[in-house]
Amino acid sequence: MWYNTKAAQILGIQYPILQGPFGGNLSTVELVATVSNAGGLGGYGAYTLSPQEIIDVDKQLKAATDKPYNINLWVSDHDGADNGITDEQFDQTSTLFKPYFDELNIPLPPKPASFKSRFENQVEALLHLKPAVFSFMFGVPSADILEQCRKLGIATIGAATTLDEAIVLEAAGVDMIIASGFEAGGHRPSFLASAESLVTGTFVLLQQIKDRIKTPIIAAGGIANGKGVAAALTLGADAAQIGTAFLATDESNALPIHRQMLFSDAAKYTTLSRAFTGRLGRGITSRIAKDLLHKETRILPFPLQSSFMSSLRKAAIEQGKWDMILFWGGQIAPVLKHTKAKELMQSIIKETTDYFNNLKD
Numbered sequence: 456m457w458y459n460t461k462a463a464q465i466l467g468i469q470y471p472i473l474q475g476p477f478g479g480n481l482s483t484v485e486l487v488a489t490v491s492n493a494g495g496l497g498g499y500g501a502y503t504l505s506p507q508e509i510i511d512v513d514k515q516l517k518a519a520t521d522k523p524y525n526i527n528l529w530v531s532d533h534d535g536a537d538n539g540i541t542d543e544q545f546d547q548t549s550t551l552f553k554p555y556f557d558e559l560n561i562p563l564p565p566k567p568a569s570f571k572s573r574f575e576n577q578v579e580a581l582l583h584l585k586p587a588v589f590s591f592m593f594g595v596p597s598a599d600i601l602e603q604c605r606k607l608g609i610a611t612i613g614a615a616t617t618l619d620e621a622i623v624l625e626a627a628g629v630d631m632i633i634a635s636g637f638e639a640g641g642h643r644p645s646f647l648a649s650a651e652s653l654v655t656g657t658f659v660l661l662q663q664i665k666d667r668i669k670t671p672i673i674a675a676g677g678i679a680n681g682k683g684v685a686a687a688l689t690l691g692a693d694a695a696q697i698g699t700a701f702l703a704t705d706e707s708n709a710l711p712i713h714r715q716m717l718f719s720d721a722a723k724y725t726t727l728s729r730a731f732t733g734r735l736g737r738g739i740t741s742r743i744a745k746d747l748l749h750k751e752t753r754i755l756p757f758p759l760q761s762s763f764m765s766s767l768r769k770a771a772i773e774q775g776k777w778d779m780i781l782f783w784g785g786q787i788a789p790v791l792k793h794t795k796a797k798e799l800m801q802s803i804i805k806e807t808t809d810y811f812n813n814l815k816d
Contacts, residue, residue: 681806
């Protein structure tokens with residue numbers, strides 16, 4: 456059967472369908488458990504969580520499912536100098552964004568404090584918890600961390616946006632590699648060069664990587680249904696990761712207006728922007744994203760830009776100024792149909808099965 460792939464074997468799941476792990480408080484235990492209990496692999500984005508919060512979430516996940524699930528972290532969780540930003544940098548950013556804060560009638564925030572990496576402490580907690588799967592973005596963990604994962608039986612998945620990044624991940628010995636195309640919603644997980652320069656589409660990237668490496672590949676970006684899964688498997692992927700379609704379900708922690716936007720005409724138009732977090736990410740086109748295109752040098756590094764924008768986002772939500780918010784979403788959003796995660800999984804499985812059965816007729 457189509458689902459008897461190397462990925463399914465490595466991950467211990469029935470169907471090689473992964474739910475994209477959403478950071479920024481968009482993941483939920485309910486969504487992860489629903490996908491895992493349906494035979495796929497649920498994923499929880501934990502890069503913003505403290506070690507204790509990761510422990511608490513894992514306890515809830517274990518209570519909600521006895522199936523494998525994935526916890527996702529960011530290897531590189533901050534950009535810029537360790538001592539923070541200069542007053543000059545902050546003044547440039549403040550000047551650029553002041554009209555939007557004025558429009559919302561809120562004050563500019565103070566200069567954000569420097570950010571200290573949490574990755575090592577997060578990994579320490581994760582290794583103690585021993586989830587079935589540890590996926591990561593924005594780089595490669597140390598050889599020691601990957602070796603500990605192997606000893607503990609934790610499957611590792613790295614994300615690549617280019618063939619070069621996939622080669623680096625294979626050399627490090629990860630179990631699987633995500634081929635992340637530029638169609639995908641959320642942050643671009645590039646780590647060898649600027650994300651703006653690495654915008655290969657999913658199915659081209661998949662074929663490039665498949666031609667050069669032996670590590671099993673997970674296709675991600677522009678996949679929301681069984682036809683997309685079948686296309687990925689046909690081109691050599693061992694699994695498909697689906698993000699936007701699961702983000703749009705009631706089980707995710709996306710705001711109701713966010714989910715509504717993903718099913719609206721506005722979802723036809725998406726933009727890659729650094730304006731909201733400091734790292735390049737795709738969401739439904741907003742006025743701020745359009746206004747600040749090509750002005751990236753005046754935007755704070757990640758995650759200080761996120762801190763700077765937090766009060767603006769809160770005020771925009773309270774005042775219903777949706778065009779001032781970047782709602783994460785991929786280019787595939789216009790084809791979304793399901794608002795329930797279980798129904799989405801069932802539909803994906805049936806559609807993929809029907810496609811491969813028809814090939815035999």
